[in-house]
Amino acid sequence: MLLIHCPYCGETLPETEFAYAGEAHIARPENPSEQTDAEWVEYLFMRSNVKGVHFERWRHIHGCGRFFNAARHTVTDKFLTTYKAGEPRPDIEALTGIKAGVKEGEK
Amino acid sequence: MSTYRIQGRGRVNHSEPVYFTFDGKTYTGLRGDTVASALLANGVHLMGRSFKYHRPRGAVSAGSDEPNALLGTRRGKGQFEPNTRATLQEVRGNLETTSQNKLPSLKFDIGAINDASYMMFSAGFYYKTFMWPKSFWDKVYEPFIRAAAGLGVAPSEEDPDDYAARYVHIDLLVVGGGVAGIMAALTGARAGAKVVLVDETAEMGGALLSEPAVTIGGMAGWDWLAAALEELESLGVQVMTRTTAIGYYHENMVGLVQRVSDHLDHVPEGAPRERLWRVRAKQVVLAQGALEKPLVFDGNDRPGVMLASAAQTYLNRYGVKVGSRAVVVTTHDSAWYAAFDLAEAGISVAAIADIRPKIDAELVSKARALGIEVLPSHTVITTRGRLRVKSVSVAPVSNGAVGTSRVIPCDVVLMSGGWTPSLHLFSHTQGKLKWDAEAQVYLPDVKTEEVEIAGAGRGLWGYGAALEDGVVAGRTAVKALGLRATARAPGVGVDRPGTGIMVKDLPTNGDPGKARAFVDFQNDVTAKDIRLAVREGMRSIEHVKRYTTNGMATDQGKMSNMNGLMIASDALGKAPPQVGLTTFRPPYTPTTFGALANYVRGHQFEVTRKTAIDSWAEENGAVFEPVSQWRRAWYFPKDGEDMAAAVARECAATRKSVGIFDASTLGKIEVVGPDAVEFMNRTYTNPWTKLAPGRTRYGLLLGEDGYIRDDGVIGRLSQDRFHVTTTTGGAARVLNMMEDYLQTEWPDLKVWLTSTTEQWATVAVNGPNARKVLEPLVEGLDISNEAFPHMSIAECTVAGLPARLFRLSFTGELGFEINVPASKGRVLWEALMKSGAEYDICPYGTETMHVLRAEKGYIIVGQDTDGTVTPGDAGLDWALGKKKPDFIGMRGLKRPDLVASGRRQLVGLLTSDPKVKLEEGAQIVLDPNQPKPMKMVGWVTSSYYSATLGRTIAMALIEGGFDKMNDTVYIPMPDKTITAKITGTVFYDPEGEKVKL
Numbered sequence A: 001m002l003l004i005h006c007p008y009c010g011e012t013l014p015e016t017e018f019a020y021a022g023e024a025h026i027a028r029p030e031n032p033s034e035q036t037d038a039e040w041v042e043y044l045f046m047r048s049n050v051k052g053v054h055f056e057r058w059r060h061i062h063g064c065g066r067f068f069n070a071a072r073h074t075v076t077d078k079f080l081t082t083y084k085a086g087e088p089r090p091d092i093e094a095l096t097g098i099k100a101g102v103k104e105g106e107k
Numbered sequence B: 001m002s003t004y005r006i007q008g009r010g011r012v013n014h015s016e017p018v019y020f021t022f023d024g025k026t027y028t029g030l031r032g033d034t035v036a037s038a039l040l041a042n043g044v045h046l047m048g049r050s051f052k053y054h055r056p057r058g059a060v061s062a063g064s065d066e067p068n069a070l071l072g073t074r075r076g077k078g079q080f081e082p083n084t085r086a087t088l089q090e091v092r093g094n095l096e097t098t099s100q101n102k103l104p105s106l107k108f109d110i111g112a113i114n115d116a117s118y119m120m121f122s123a124g125f126y127y128k129t130f131m132w133p134k135s136f137w138d139k140v141y142e143p144f145i146r147a148a149a150g151l152g153v154a155p156s157e158e159d160p161d162d163y164a165a166r167y168v169h170i171d172l173l174v175v176g177g178g179v180a181g182i183m184a185a186l187t188g189a190r191a192g193a194k195v196v197l198v199d200e201t202a203e204m205g206g207a208l209l210s211e212p213a214v215t216i217g218g219m220a221g222w223d224w225l226a227a228a229l230e231e232l233e234s235l236g237v238q239v240m241t242r243t244t245a246i247g248y249y250h251e252n253m254v255g256l257v258q259r260v261s262d263h264l265d266h267v268p269e270g271a272p273r274e275r276l277w278r279v280r281a282k283q284v285v286l287a288q289g290a291l292e293k294p295l296v297f298d299g300n301d302r303p304g305v306m307l308a309s310a311a312q313t314y315l316n317r318y319g320v321k322v323g324s325r326a327v328v329v330t331t332h333d334s335a336w337y338a339a340f341d342l343a344e345a346g347i348s349v350a351a352i353a354d355i356r357p358k359i360d361a362e363l364v365s366k367a368r369a370l371g372i373e374v375l376p377s378h379t380v381i382t383t384r385g386r387l388r389v390k391s392v393s394v395a396p397v398s399n400g401a402v403g404t405s406r407v408i409p410c411d412v413v414l415m416s417g418g419w420t421p422s423l424h425l426f427s428h429t430q431g432k433l434k435w436d437a438e439a440q441v442y443l444p445d446v447k448t449e450e451v452e453i454a455g456a457g458r459g460l461w462g463y464g465a466a467l468e469d470g471v472v473a474g475r476t477a478v479k480a481l482g483l484r485a486t487a488r489a490p491g492v493g494v495d496r497p498g499t500g501i502m503v504k505d506l507p508t509n510g511d512p513g514k515a516r517a518f519v520d521f522q523n524d525v526t527a528k529d530i531r532l533a534v535r536e537g538m539r540s541i542e543h544v545k546r547y548t549t550n551g552m553a554t555d556q557g558k559m560s561n562m563n564g565l566m567i568a569s570d571a572l573g574k575a576p577p578q579v580g581l582t583t584f585r586p587p588y589t590p591t592t593f594g595a596l597a598n599y600v601r602g603h604q605f606e607v608t609r610k611t612a613i614d615s616w617a618e619e620n621g622a623v624f625e626p627v628s629q630w631r632r633a634w635y636f637p638k639d640g641e642d643m644a645a646a647v648a649r650e651c652a653a654t655r656k657s658v659g660i661f662d663a664s665t666l667g668k669i670e671v672v673g674p675d676a677v678e679f680m681n682r683t684y685t686n687p688w689t690k691l692a693p694g695r696t697r698y699g700l701l702l703g704e705d706g707y708i709r710d711d712g713v714i715g716r717l718s719q720d721r722f723h724v725t726t727t728t729g730g731a732a733r734v735l736n737m738m739e740d741y742l743q744t745e746w747p748d749l750k751v752w753l754t755s756t757t758e759q760w761a762t763v764a765v766n767g768p769n770a771r772k773v774l775e776p777l778v779e780g781l782d783i784s785n786e787a788f789p790h791m792s793i794a795e796c797t798v799a800g801l802p803a804r805l806f807r808l809s810f811t812g813e814l815g816f817e818i819n820v821p822a823s824k825g826r827v828l829w830e831a832l833m834k835s836g837a838e839y840d841i842c843p844y845g846t847e848t849m850h851v852l853r854a855e856k857g858y859i860i861v862g863q864d865t866d867g868t869v870t871p872g873d874a875g876l877d878w879a880l881g882k883k884k885p886d887f888i889g890m891r892g893l894k895r896p897d898l899v900a901s902g903r904r905q906l907v908g909l910l911t912s913d914p915k916v917k918l919e920e921g922a923q924i925v926l927d928p929n930q931p932k933p934m935k936m937v938g939w940v941t942s943s944y945y946s947a948t949l950g951r952t953i954a955m956a957l958i959e960g961g962f963d964k965m966n967d968t969v970y971i972p973m974p975d976k977t978i979t980a981k982i983t984g985t986v987f988y989d990p991e992g993e994k995v996k997l
């Protein structure tokens, strides 16, 4: 069972206290009505599905209830770091030496 | 005492006999025996039949890697376990054991005809033989496979035993109680670490228990062992025998299963059978040792053919001679030492046949001194004997050519194909292995956890090396813990490490196509099967494994994987690492469901949520149904009523006068704050700005994809406060979704969300007399139709309790929902029952609620919708705030597929025969005479008998349904085809006058 660090509680706790909440850094468009079908499909359905470092959202659902972001390696399953919602993607390569798997065309 | 037991020898208690049964016959063992050692002491080798060919089989090992000696074990009613390893289960009083896979008896088995049909059952036979014709599956193949295959018999009675579970957090977990593990534990404990040491067998010591001649630290090995265990105890180490580390999970969590009472004659009151431990250790040392490999030759599975180390263990640990006349066949020095121990104990060892041409001169001279014939460069051709080996044929090999064979009579054949480091748990961690070309074994390489591997697990042979390595691993762990290690390894005498080589199937002068040279004993896979798989195109060992089922039995190939790999590599002409290695997965050995479930069974399997009114329902004879985790009153039968009668009565009473219903399970969320209305506008489809305080509205929640997620009536209590209700099952999901948007998309909104589901008890009162029942109990509010019209909400006092009162209806009748603090739910209910007595107020359950709402065409999200239904599909377009700039799902609703024609739409269905009730989920077609497979245009979502209408009613999702009003559709069922007419969904009071009373 994984241990997850909640950036709000500041504690490292068992996985069963948390719930996965999908890929991170996919912001809801400012004005959805102005989105073309292609843009909306991209937002709604397309996910990076990386083999490697994946940025994803978790919720400390049986704790403080906060949503936060995490960088997790999809091969080892392990968490590399967690950070608060709204904070920018951390530089994983600088942090761990592991190259982050970011979808083409993304920042 | 039997002739095969050596008086005074081994670690068993010779003065404490233990009686147990095997296939109905009583046998005598000694305290400390396993079932296998006790049977062998009685001269019994035949312990079972094999899985596929029903070949006679005996114990091949003396440990948990045993593939053959699998027995049914029983203590009493319900206390039956199939596939118990006879080599691990200790004898005890009241132990009944039975052999498996026999028809009708172990000694005479008609299933053994499979053995004669050997050619038919070769690799991939499941894929080839049972392919065609399709109709043969049900009648021929499946019954045949079911009768012929299967390992043991699943227990049929409920298990009366208790199973326990614990968590433990420690500094160091050591898995494996051999000398390396003990040394690692000592190193940790002496440095002050909190240590747990586990071993799967009944005693700590590992291989040392089978090698009494070794000296450690100047003492006899067994004396050193006793002293070491005493020291561990004095240092506070938790030493756990009969405890298997079943799996190694993330971040150093290791699962242990402790067999607490299977070895006891009588189980103490309240003692569990097994206990699951979840250990979170800062450091782990794996000292699991190595497993000896069998050799692959024709007839290597005959009872009496066993691993050389197993014979040595039976002799030295249990004081049992496995036979009278042995022949040893080997590729490793270790079998020579086993042969010497046997010979010195008075067992005749006829010969040692070694595939290697050059053998250590000391071994050869010692063998000759013991009167053992030495046969270097020899292979095994075959064995003979029906239920027990009677002879073995060996032949010289020179430059790959096999010479003339000779037959050596014997009653046991002891084999050794060398040793495989046991790295199962390391594999669980995704730890990488690398091939050591010189030793021809896989060794641990890249680690993913805080783990050290010690001893034979990383290819180190001999007690000196294992003790050293235990200290090294212990020191590394201790250092990582920030402690200081002081332990040193003791010196060792009479160490016999030895060397050997790894081989594929042994060369033969016989027809290899006819050889029964087993690789996987448990799944009956032969060398020929593996070569056939390669010929038929399998290239990776993962494919060979699945095609042949090699290593796929419950032992996960502990004995067979490496032999399978060597043979596949040979057939492919590649080095083993190029062919690959299969992955071990938890559990290390088969684990009972009891241990895994432990306390979480029966009423403790899941919480049962009960409302404040549940006790009243129970006292008044309600029949309950589970709805998500809630227990809800389903209907309230009166004397002699069945469900249909009760529901018909409840429906009629509610429509005629008044009904009362416990709606407390409805999800409730309080949305509060200056931006509450903006938040509601963005989340729910409806417009909320103009909803005045004191008014309510039916709210619809979509996903961004435009599909319905939830619904419920929402009341506005004040400018900044909404009382949101959700479906019973959707409460947590809706709150999670709201929190998600609030926290991550709109953190600027000043809104607070609070789950209030369990804070309110909710009672619905419905029917033309609802107001008359309620009015006398209400204070501080005029609930007349004029002052408190349909879809109102107010705070007031009801029956002396602070209340939130809704006027709404989920029945189509005049209705109120009264919310009071949960603890007062029953007080309110009883007050309403009293007040309603003169109107014959009728308590009703969820079934009546369903019927009444269906008569009105009110949907239930999750029943009439399935996650692909839009508001338009459900006829709820009116609930969309089309002038709003945005809400969740607004853009999604404009997706091409969601605006396309031909979508399934929710309609009513009336069967031609008003007595015929459709099955929910039944598929609908437009033309019943079309060829199969028919084009299905939708399905029935809700279907009931309506007492009010005197006929059945149904709702259905049908392609283009709104344009098919009054069309006839067909519902083909196994026995008949039902015709029905498409209608609107509102069957009762279509004008909606009754709610306005």
Ligand SMILES: [Zn+2]
Residues within 6 Å of the ligand: A006, A007, A008, A009, A010, A060, A063, A064, A065, A066
């Ligand atoms: Zn938290």
